[in-house]
Amino acid sequence: MAAMRIFPKQIDFFEILEAAAVNVTKASATLLDLFEHYTDVEAKVKDLYEIEQEGDILTHEIIRKLNQTFITPIDREDIQALATNIDDIVDLIWAGVDKMVVFRIEKPTREAIQLANDLNLTTEAIVKAIRDLRAKNYERVKEHCIEINRLENLVDRVYRNALGELFDDFKDDPMMVIKWKDLYGHLEDSADKCEDVANILEGIVLKHA
Amino acid sequence: MAAMRIFPKQIDFFEILEAAAVNVTKASATLLDLFEHYTDVEAKVKDLYEIEQEGDILTHEIIRKLNQTFITPIDREDIQALATNIDDIVDLIWAGVDKMVVFRIEKPTREAIQLANDLNLTTEAIVKAIRDLRAKNYERVKEHCIEINRLENLVDRVYRNALGELFDDFKDDPMMVIKWKDLYGHLEDSADKCEDVANILEGIVLKHA
Amino acid sequence: MAAMRIFPKQIDFFEILEAAAVNVTKASATLLDLFEHYTDVEAKVKDLYEIEQEGDILTHEIIRKLNQTFITPIDREDIQALATNIDDIVDLIWAGVDKMVVFRIEKPTREAIQLANDLNLTTEAIVKAIRDLRAKNYERVKEHCIEINRLENLVDRVYRNALGELFDDFKDDPMMVIKWKDLYGHLEDSADKCEDVANILEGIVLKHA
Numbered sequence: 001m002a003a004m005r006i007f008p009k010q011i012d013f014f015e016i017l018e019a020a021a022v023n024v025t026k027a028s029a030t031l032l033d034l035f036e037h038y039t040d041v042e043a044k045v046k047d048l049y050e051i052e053q054e055g056d057i058l059t060h061e062i063i064r065k066l067n068q069t070f071i072t073p074i075d076r077e078d079i080q081a082l083a084t085n086i087d088d089i090v091d092l093i094w095a096g097v098d099k100m101v102v103f104r105i106e107k108p109t110r111e112a113i114q115l116a117n118d119l120n121l122t123t124e125a126i127v128k129a130i131r132d133l134r135a136k137n138y139e140r141v142k143e144h145c146i147e148i149n150r151l152e153n154l155v156d157r158v159y160r161n162a163l164g165e166l167f168d169d170f171k172d173d174p175m176m177v178i179k180w181k182d183l184y185g186h187l188e189d190s191a192d193k194c195e196d197v198a199n200i201l202e203g204i205v206l207k208h209a
Numbered sequence: 210m211a212a213m214r215i216f217p218k219q220i221d222f223f224e225i226l227e228a229a230a231v232n233v234t235k236a237s238a239t240l241l242d243l244f245e246h247y248t249d250v251e252a253k254v255k256d257l258y259e260i261e262q263e264g265d266i267l268t269h270e271i272i273r274k275l276n277q278t279f280i281t282p283i284d285r286e287d288i289q290a291l292a293t294n295i296d297d298i299v300d301l302i303w304a305g306v307d308k309m310v311v312f313r314i315e316k317p318t319r320e321a322i323q324l325a326n327d328l329n330l331t332t333e334a335i336v337k338a339i340r341d342l343r344a345k346n347y348e349r350v351k352e353h354c355i356e357i358n359r360l361e362n363l364v365d366r367v368y369r370n371a372l373g374e375l376f377d378d379f380k381d382d383p384m385m386v387i388k389w390k391d392l393y394g395h396l397e398d399s400a401d402k403c404e405d406v407a408n409i410l411e412g413i414v415l416k417h418a
Numbered sequence: 419m420a421a422m423r424i425f426p427k428q429i430d431f432f433e434i435l436e437a438a439a440v441n442v443t444k445a446s447a448t449l450l451d452l453f454e455h456y457t458d459v460e461a462k463v464k465d466l467y468e469i470e471q472e473g474d475i476l477t478h479e480i481i482r483k484l485n486q487t488f489i490t491p492i493d494r495e496d497i498q499a500l501a502t503n504i505d506d507i508v509d510l511i512w513a514g515v516d517k518m519v520v521f522r523i524e525k526p527t528r529e530a531i532q533l534a535n536d537l538n539l540t541t542e543a544i545v546k547a548i549r550d551l552r553a554k555n556y557e558r559v560k561e562h563c564i565e566i567n568r569l570e571n572l573v574d575r576v577y578r579n580a581l582g583e584l585f586d587d588f589k590d591d592p593m594m595v596i597k598w599k600d601l602y603g604h605l606e607d608s609a610d611k612c613e614d615v616a617n618i619l620e621g622i623v624l625k626h627a
Contacts, residue, residue, distance in 0.1 A: 376593055383593065390600075
């Protein structure tokens with residue numbers, strides 16, 4: 001570890017984490033826009049691809065800087081866990097949209113729009129939580145985590161409902177069932193990842209309480 | 210970490226781990242009962258939901274107490290890994306049952322009953338292993354781990370068989386294939402998690418050998 | 419940890435890691451051979467099973483030796499992560515082939531052959547990377563990682579294409595769609611695991627730069 005400086009210029013990990021969280025809200029807002037207005041699909045998919053790439057760059061930057069410094073404002077493992085889990089959300093959103101293209105989906109279902117809407121609210125709560133973590137407003141971080149968990153539970157219920165409807169709505173079209181079952185799974189997994197981020201944040205708060 | 214006490218009242222992590230493991234056997238026993246006698250479905254599903262909630266409470270208690278003490282009877286990471294993986298088993302069982310409701314399954318398959326039975330035996334071996342870990346009977350912990358692995362292999366074989374049958378049994382009903390393929394996956398994942406618990410236990414035993 | 423020796427005979431972790439990586443290439447080469455010439459299926463499946471078992475043995479050996487020594491040539495966690503992720507590749511290849519048998523697949527698709535081919539190239543790059551890591555040729559490790567990432571992107575594209583084709587090629591056969599969607603998933607997951615190995619290798623190189 002020859003390159004590691006013992007007294008490095010302070011690296012602002014929170015700044016990069018916040019940028020990564022804001023990047024997630026861009027992904028979820030683009031997803032919601034895509035689902036609500038299923039127009040300019042190609043351009044919006046391209047936007048999402050770029051957002052996914054930006055997420056990768058931010059994550060690599062955090063990992064690289066973690067390897068260059070001894071001094072971190074919160075535990076090294078927690079920064080890494082936040083960075084990778086935040087990036088996973090973007091990856092899952094991107095993978096879902098990419099599959100919509102592969103599956104040649106002609107129109108989102110009503111449930112997909114609702115899932116995208118709830119997911120978007122969840123990612124906004126993550127940005128607020130990261131900002132309050134940086135400001136050491138630990139009580140407010142906890143409140144945002146409660147909100148993330150509430151929204152994740154909501155997504156769970158919408159997902160269950162969507163899954164049940166699927167077998168009715170497309171009962172003569174197994175291909176559509178196969179496709180939407182997969183796509184709903186991506187949306188649900190994205191919300192699950194938001195909950196993982198909330199769990200990491202709660203762990204950090206606990207250590208600093 | 211201002212709240213961390215250097216000489217805390219000894220926290221009995223094994224007691225909570227054992228309670229969490231016993232909770233898993235409640236989940237698998239309820240699952241087996243549900244599958245064997247597909248009556249009072251609503252009440253049994255409600256029971257399973259409460260067992261799942263109880264699992265969450267126990268896991269959070271362990272994590273919270275880990276953050277409050279320096280002194281742990283076995284490595285901190287091992288306690289955390291045991292707690293989260295034991296909780297994952299309950300979550301997977303619950304998620305599977307919840308999907309049965311969503312999919313409006315009218316009757317479990319013969320293979321599902323067998324999988325539930327083997328899974329139940331596996332979780333009972335986990336309780337025994339945790340008890341012997343607490344008593345430092347490391348040789349017997351190892352024996353229980355061998356038994357867990359044996360049962361997991363059995364589940365694997367039943368699962369493979371069930372999957373193959375599925376495409377025959379419901380060859381004109383793709384919806385049922387989609388549904389049971391998903392449900393069998395939950396049962397198999399639950400058994401996989403039991404194997405993960407056994408691997409963690411073997412790692413702990415190795416360190417104390 | 420009574421059994422841990424402070425001055426142990428130096429354990430050659432790289433030797434076992436290299437053996438594990440070579441074992442992965444055996445798995446992917448057998449897979450490719452199976453797909454290209456769909457003959458002697460039973461014998462090739464048996465070979466793959468033995469390769470999977472060999473992978474387990476090598477992984478256990480690494481974990482066991484890690485627990486017996488303080489002195490490791492690279493970080494302990496990195497050795498463990500390499501070992502488990504390399505083993506995961508073999509497990510995923512084996513699980514995919516095993517499912518082909520369960521699903522009674524009569525003939526691989528053209529896309530499956532291409533995926534197996536690209537996966538085989540990827541695993542060969544992993545062996546080269548491990549060898550150059552052992553020789554401390556860090557620049558060349560990086561080059562192999564870039565190649566692994568390039569191949570993984572290629573697999574991604576082939577996979578997307580294969581998935582899209584599936585719904586056309588078997589539009590009147592939902593069972594085949596269900597089966598191949600699952601099998602393609604295994605092949606894609608295997609390539610993803612190769613990328614995980616590349617990420618771990620890049621992390622190691624970064625620390626030794």
